[in-house]
Amino acid sequence: MSLTDISEQIAKAEADAGRTAGSVKLIAVSKVQPNERVTAVLDQGHRLFGENRVQEASDKWPAFRETYGDIDVHLIGPLQTNKARQAMELFNAIHTVDRPKLAKTIARLSQEMGHCPDLFIQVNTGEEPQKAGIMPAETDAFVQSCRALDLTISGLMCIPPIDEEPALHFALLKKLADRNDLTGLSMGMSSDFKSAIALGATHVRIGSAIFGERKAT
Ligand SMILES: *Cc1c(COP(=O)(O)O)cnc(C)c1O
Numbered sequence: 614m615s616l617t618d619i620s621e622q623i624a625k626a627e628a629d630a631g632r633t634a635g636s637v638k639l640i641a642v643s644k645v646q647p648n649e650r651v652t653a654v655l656d657q658g659h660r661l662f663g664e665n666r667v668q669e670a671s672d673k674w675p676a677f678r679e680t681y682g683d684i685d686v687h688l689i690g691p692l693q694t695n696k697a698r699q700a701m702e703l704f705n706a707i708h709t710v711d712r713p714k715l716a717k718t719i720a721r722l723s724q725e726m727g728h729c730p731d732l733f734i735q736v737n738t739g740e741e742p743q744k745a746g747i748m749p750a751e752t753d754a755f756v757q758s759c760r761a762l763d764l765t766i767s768g769l770m771c772i773p774p775i776d777e778e779p780a781l782h783f784a785l786l787k788k789l790a791d792r793n794d795l796t797g798l799s800m801g802m803s804s805d806f807k808s809a810i811a812l813g814a815t816h817v818r819i820g821s822a823i824f825g826e827r828k829a830t
Contacts, residue, residue, distance in 0.1 A: 614822045616641070616657050623817065626810035637810050640687055642802075642820030644669065645827045654823065655681050663708075663818050665690025667700050674703065688730075689770075689799075689818055691745050694718045698726075706731035708770040708799045708816075711745045713758065720762035731767040733799050733816075734759070736789060738782040739774035746771070749785060756793045768797020768815065779805040783812040 623637050640663040643651045651662075655677065664670035664686060674686050687706040697718045700707060707730050710716055723729035734755060737746030747755045752769070759766050769790045773782035783800050790798055790813075801809025803822035810817065821827060 616654050616659055616823055619819055619823055622807065623810065626807045630811045632810070637814055638816045640689070640799075640816055640818045641823050642689065642818050643673075643824065644690075644820065646820075646824045648673070650824045651677070655684070661685045661687070663687045663689040663820075664704075667692065667696045667703070671699060671703055687816075698722055701726060701728075701730055704730050706733065706767070708733040708818075709735045709745065710759070710766075711735040711737075711747060713755070716755075716759050716762060716764060720759075720764050723764070729764070731797075732759070732764060733768050733770040733797060734766060735770045735772075736786060738771045738785050739777060741774055744772065744774075749789060752789045753793060756795070766793075766795060768795045768799060769793075770799035770816075772802075773800075773805070780808045780812060783809050783814070787813045 623639055627634055627637055638661060640661055641654055641659055642663040644665045670686060678684050685705040687708060688700055688704045689708045692700055692707060692709055692715060694715055701722055710732050735746040736752055737744050737748055740748060756766055769786050771782055771786045773779040786798060786800055798814050799816040801814045801817035803819050806817040806819055
């Protein structure tokens with residue numbers, strides 16, 4: 614696979630679903646990948662990446678931005694409140710707003726800093742105890758509480774359980790987004806992005822299918 618293959622497959626999935634060409638953004642998930650694989654994708658002109666750790670991203674992206682100019686980098690992994698400020702300085706979007714304390718911290722910092730990245734709420738659609746995210750039944754109330762804090766929410770994000778049919782989770786996320794007037798849907802990875810696009814994804818997060826397998830960490 615390569616960036617070109619994946620971009621073509623996304624375009625085809627958009628067309629098959631009757632969706633506007635270009636309506637799905639490809640987040641190239643570069644976590645743990647060696648720099649030469651990342652620069653190869655930058656050299657092809659791609660400018661939207663995903664990272665799951667604040668520290669790793671802050672070691673990597675300032676230098677790439679210096680060389681390549683504007684690059685959008687999205688945080689797709691868990692965020693500790695004590696790293697929220699650093700994350701808000703570094704990332705263009707945070708996909709993992711997953712608890713009230715974090716929402717409150719981001720709201721306070723955005724007042725103070727005068728800007729805020731795009732925000733997605735992570736929903737634990739599989740209700741898995743070990744996984745982060747707001748429970749589906751609590752999502753409406755959480756969206757409202759974020760709005761009460763003056764936060765603009767761009768959409769919802771989910772990571773389906775590995776052993777279940779992802780389409781069920783994508784459909785649930787879409788339903789939760791629709792009834793809260795949210796247009797962004799961050800869903801779909803290397804193995805299931807076509808299904809996610811058919812069910813309304815606006816952001817797919819694809820790592821290994823673009824860069825190759827990650828080294829175990
Ligand atoms: C690593 C990661 C991805 C990318 O996974 P691939 O299977 O390599 O496409 C997507 N989303 C999240 C939240 C991740 O942590």
